[in-house]
Amino acid sequence: xxxxxxxxxxxxxxxxxxxxxxxxxxxxxxxxxxxxxxxxxxxxxxxxxxxxxxxxxxxxxxxxxxxxxxxxxxxxxxxxxxxxxxxxxxxxxxxxxxxxxxxxxxxxxxxxxxxxxxxxxxxxxxxxxxxxxxxxxxxxxxxxxxxxxxxxxxxxxxxxxxxxxxxxxxxxxxxxxxxxxxxxxxxxxxxxxxxxxxxxxxxxxxxxxxxxxxxxxxxxxxxxxxxxxxxxxxxxxxxxxxxxxxxxxxxxxxxxxxxxxxxxxxxxxxxxxxxxxxxxxxxxxxxxxxxxxxxxxxxxxxxxxxxxxxxxxxxxxxxxxxxxxxxxxxxxxxxxxxxxxxxxxxxxxxxxxxxxxxxxxxxxxxxxxxxxxxxxxxxxxxxxxxxxxxxxxxxxxxxxxxxxxxxxxxxxxxxxxxx
Amino acid sequence: xxxxxxxxxxxxxxxxxxxxxxxxxxxxxxxxxxxxxxxxxxxxxxxxxxxxxxxxxxxxxxxxxxxxxxxxxxxxxxxxxxxxxxxxxxxxxxxxxxxxxxxxxxxxxxxxxxxxxxxxxxxxxxxxxxxxxxxxxxxxxxxxxxxxxxxxxxxxxxxxxxxxxxxxxxxxxxxxxxxxxxxxxxxxxxxxxxxxxxxxxxxxxxxxxxxxxxxxxxxxxxxxxxxxxxxxxxxxxxxxxxxxxxxxxxxxxxxxxxxxxxxxxxxxxxxxxxxxxxxxxxxxxxxxxxxxxxxxxxxxxxxxxxxxxxxxxxxxxxxxxxxxxxxxxxxxxxxxxxxxxxxxxxxxxxxxxxxxxxxxxxxxxxxxxxxxxxxxxxxxxxxxxxxxxxxxxxxxxxxxxxxxxxxxxxxxxxxxxxxxxxxxxxxxxxxxxxxxxxxxxxxxxxxxxx
Numbered sequence: 008x009x010x011x012x013x014x015x016x017x018x019x020x021x022x023x024x025x026x027x028x029x030x031x032x033x034x035x036x037x038x039x040x041x042x043x044x045x046x047x048x049x050x051x052x053x054x055x056x057x058x059x060x061x062x063x064x065x066x067x068x069x070x071x072x073x074x075x076x077x078x079x080x081x082x083x084x085x086x087x088x089x090x091x092x093x094x095x096x097x098x099x100x101x102x103x104x105x106x107x108x109x110x111x112x113x114x115x116x117x118x119x120x121x122x123x124x125x126x127x128x129x130x131x132x133x134x135x136x137x138x139x140x141x142x143x144x145x146x147x148x149x150x151x152x153x154x155x156x157x158x159x160x161x162x163x164x165x166x167x168x169x170x171x172x173x174x175x176x177x178x179x180x181x182x183x184x185x186x187x188x189x190x191x192x193x194x195x196x197x198x199x200x201x202x203x204x205x206x207x208x209x210x211x212x213x214x215x216x217x218x219x220x221x222x223x224x225x226x227x228x229x230x231x232x233x234x235x236x237x238x239x240x241x242x243x244x245x246x247x248x249x250x251x252x253x254x255x256x257x258x259x260x261x262x263x264x265x266x267x268x269x270x271x272x273x274x275x276x277x278x279x280x281x282x283x284x285x286x287x288x289x290x291x292x293x294x295x296x297x298x299x300x301x302x303x304x305x306x307x308x309x310x311x312x313x314x315x316x317x318x319x320x321x322x323x324x325x326x327x328x329x330x331x332x333x334x335x336x337x338x339x340x341x342x343x344x345x346x347x348x349x350x351x352x353x354x355x356x357x358x359x360x361x362x363x364x365x366x367x368x369x370x371x372x373x374x375x376x377x378x379x380x381x382x383x384x385x386x387x388x389x390x391x392x393x394x395x396x397x398x399x400x401x402x403x404x405x406x407x408x409x410x411x412x413x414x415x416x417x418x419x420x421x422x423x424x425x426x
Numbered sequence: 427x428x429x430x431x432x433x434x435x436x437x438x439x440x441x442x443x444x445x446x447x448x449x450x451x452x453x454x455x456x457x458x459x460x461x462x463x464x465x466x467x468x469x470x471x472x473x474x475x476x477x478x479x480x481x482x483x484x485x486x487x488x489x490x491x492x493x494x495x496x497x498x499x500x501x502x503x504x505x506x507x508x509x510x511x512x513x514x515x516x517x518x519x520x521x522x523x524x525x526x527x528x529x530x531x532x533x534x535x536x537x538x539x540x541x542x543x544x545x546x547x548x549x550x551x552x553x554x555x556x557x558x559x560x561x562x563x564x565x566x567x568x569x570x571x572x573x574x575x576x577x578x579x580x581x582x583x584x585x586x587x588x589x590x591x592x593x594x595x596x597x598x599x600x601x602x603x604x605x606x607x608x609x610x611x612x613x614x615x616x617x618x619x620x621x622x623x624x625x626x627x628x629x630x631x632x633x634x635x636x637x638x639x640x641x642x643x644x645x646x647x648x649x650x651x652x653x654x655x656x657x658x659x660x661x662x663x664x665x666x667x668x669x670x671x672x673x674x675x676x677x678x679x680x681x682x683x684x685x686x687x688x689x690x691x692x693x694x695x696x697x698x699x700x701x702x703x704x705x706x707x708x709x710x711x712x713x714x715x716x717x718x719x720x721x722x723x724x725x726x727x728x729x730x731x732x733x734x735x736x737x738x739x740x741x742x743x744x745x746x747x748x749x750x751x752x753x754x755x756x757x758x759x760x761x762x763x764x765x766x767x768x769x770x771x772x773x774x775x776x777x778x779x780x781x782x783x784x785x786x787x788x789x790x791x792x793x794x795x796x797x798x799x800x801x802x803x804x805x806x807x808x809x810x811x812x813x814x815x816x817x818x819x820x821x822x823x824x825x826x827x828x829x830x831x832x833x834x835x836x837x838x839x840x841x842x843x844x845x846x847x848x849x850x851x852x853x854x855x856x857x858x859x860x861x862x863x864x865x866x867x868x869x870x871x872x873x874x875x876x
Contacts, residue, residue: 139743144683146741
């Protein structure tokens with residue numbers, strides 16, 4: 008099992024493909040990029056579960072519309088991400104029956120060590136301990152602004168987008184084995200509610216807790232739909248708990264609302280695809296055979312969806328209303344009545360599940376649109392596919408945080424070398 | 427926040443209150459920085475006494491105080507004034523902690539050493555306190571008033587000892603008639619940053635702007651003691667406050683990013699004091715504003731910065747507000763505490779249109795002080811309409827913000843018809859002391875109602 012992260016362009020932090028000599032976005036010469044050991048140490052302890060975190064430093068995708076985010080090749084500290092596998096001491100924490108459980112979270116610490124880096128905005132000042140340029144004052148990219156995780160059979164990418172100042176989405180991807188040794192893969196994606204306090208913490212708590220719950224339940228032959236239901240309740244509890252913590256003095260103006268987020272999760276195991284959700288984050292089924300129709304697997308807890316479901320408005324009318332995106336279900340202490348939705352499917356052909364926040368589906372509402380954008384080999388290259396979809400959202404304006412996880416179905420077994 | 431081994435430096439902390447969200451194209455960032463110094467105790471600048479109440483061995487108090495008593499001829503009218511000034515000075519001397527260096531100056535059109543004399547300071551002890559009080563009895567009144575000469579002598583005396591904290595207490599009853607305003611100004615400029623000074627006007631024959639000007643320049647307090655009988659209590663309080671100071675020459679260092687302009691830096695609590703013009707450059711894009719000496723206390727500062735527009739979705743550090751202490755010998759100053767003022771551009775109008783309650787409150791308190799000043803100026807110049815409008819606005823602001831002390835003082839100058847709308851009538855007859863009290867205390871603020 009491998010956890011990988013891409014290396015980055017030192018100028019603009021674009022993720023690089025292996026063998027790149029120049030950055031595909033800003034054109035910087037990256038052939039001379041030197042690994043920098045300090046970056047790896049800065050957040051080496053990410054992931055409470057202990058899956059070795061890739062030290063993907065300051066990994067913003069560049070913003071095409073904003074010249075202040077860099078282009079060119081300053082020698083920012085960056086490192087090709089080391090590949091960690093089970094054999095080099097990155098201990099899996101949730102013990103599957105065969106030890107083949109792994110989980111990859113996003114960054115554990117939203118801040119990182121910025122010492123002695125050059126500002127990506129003005130390229131003049133150095134970055135202070137608080138993560139701001141001492142010359143122009145610009146906040147430096149944080150690890151959470153753009154993060155990617157790839158396990159062998161599943162991958163996800165999250166990005167801040169162009170219009171929000173922080174990334175309030177979070178995801179967890181993991182794989183484990185059922186009691187019969189057959190592989191199971193899961194992805195959890197959460198979108199923090201911006202109008203509430205600490206949405207970034209809410210989404211992180213929910214995604215981590217849900218994955219933890221699923222990883223504990225699946226190897227014990229739990230019914231996947233029941234496991235999903237329980238995972239959502241556990242996630243809700245973890246978000247509720249945040250409301251009891253002392254408020255941040257940092258964010259005094261938003262202190263009225265309890266932290267809240269959406270959640271969508273997908274589990275692929277033993278020929279069954281299980282999805283669960285609360286809120287308006289979605290899962291889509293896209294068959295590998297693109298001539299077969301894809302489908303949305305989730306029903307939004309949103310104003311627009313309710314209008315359509317109750318035949319009060321046409322879909323077009325409902326989604327063009329400014330209230331369309333008001334969500335009617337969420338995880339958080341002030342949720343009226345938590346109703347976890349779960350569903351199970353037995354697809355009759357191979358494909359992938361795209362698990363995403365509205366930062367993506369705002370631009371690819373129909374399953375067919377998504378299918379057209381998804382690379383044909385999505386099941387084999389989940390990270391590449393997730394990046395492609397995130398890139399599409401950013402190129403379309405990036406008005407919201409965007410997070411995409413790609414879960415292949417059925418779970419490929421060929422590469423399960425570490426099991 | 428840094429913690430220092432030197433026991434006399436209190437712990438500083440900075441809390442920033444602001445709405446960091448700016449609309450698209452927004453540039454002005456306002457923040458209130460609450461600076462609190464705690465934990466130093468009120469030890470008068472010396473290491474804390476041991477259990478027996480004795481000063482720690484080898485630890486001499488690190489402070490010097492000079493009391494300047496007006497002894498011009500007018501102090502004999504009425505004669506109780508001089509007697510009360512003597513009693514008040516004696517009470518202040520009694521409040522001196524053992525070991526603090528001190529002196530008493532008699533001020534007329536020139537300055538004379540009353541105690542100990544010889545261009546020196548005395549060390550406070552039961553003996554020297556007794557001698558000083560004895561010397562006060564010989565204090566004779568006569569002559570004019572040239573406050574600059576008193577301050578220059580105080581400066582010389584304070585610098586005859588090697589101490590960390592230097593403080594003056596100045597009492598006057600009349601106008602500074604025997605030197606030009608320019609001379610006083612030059613003396614204040616020369617003394618600024620060398621010692622701090624509280625100033626008091628006794629009676630009603632002194633000039634409010636002179637006394638508040640001295641306190642402002644020398645980072646001390648100003649007040650009126652209209653009835654000389656109140657002097658003793660006031661002097662005792664002032665000296666207790668002085669004895670509580672533990673660290674001097676603390677500066678508010680404000681860093682702003684490239685391309686940003688500081689609109690203003692004001693102390694807004696406990697009084698309004700505009701520090702904008704007192705900036706001294708302190709390295710790239712940073713400037714220091716003087717705050718004087720600190721004991722266990724808390725003050726609020728309003729910083730307003732215009733930053734370059736960075737675009738929606740961007741975050742910028744708009745200012746870094748730090749308390750710094752110059753190192754002895756001119757080394758790199760120590761940062762005692764700091765807070766960050768941020769700017770975040772958003773399309774969320776609900777976020778960007780909020781005004782932080784602290785910022786709103788102190789914007790109102792600063793306007794209150796201005797309204798009183800301009801209202802009283804208008805009243806003096808016979809502009810009844812202008813005075814009514816400005817003082818009406820002041821009544822409205824004082825009432826809305828819960829500044830009851832100021833509201834009471836205003837009610838002695840105007841008849842309040844409706845505080846909510848600020849409808850007032852000028853009183854036909856106003857006691858001079860009431861008007862001077864209002865003017866002297868116009869800059870006093872209250873904190874946000876929690």
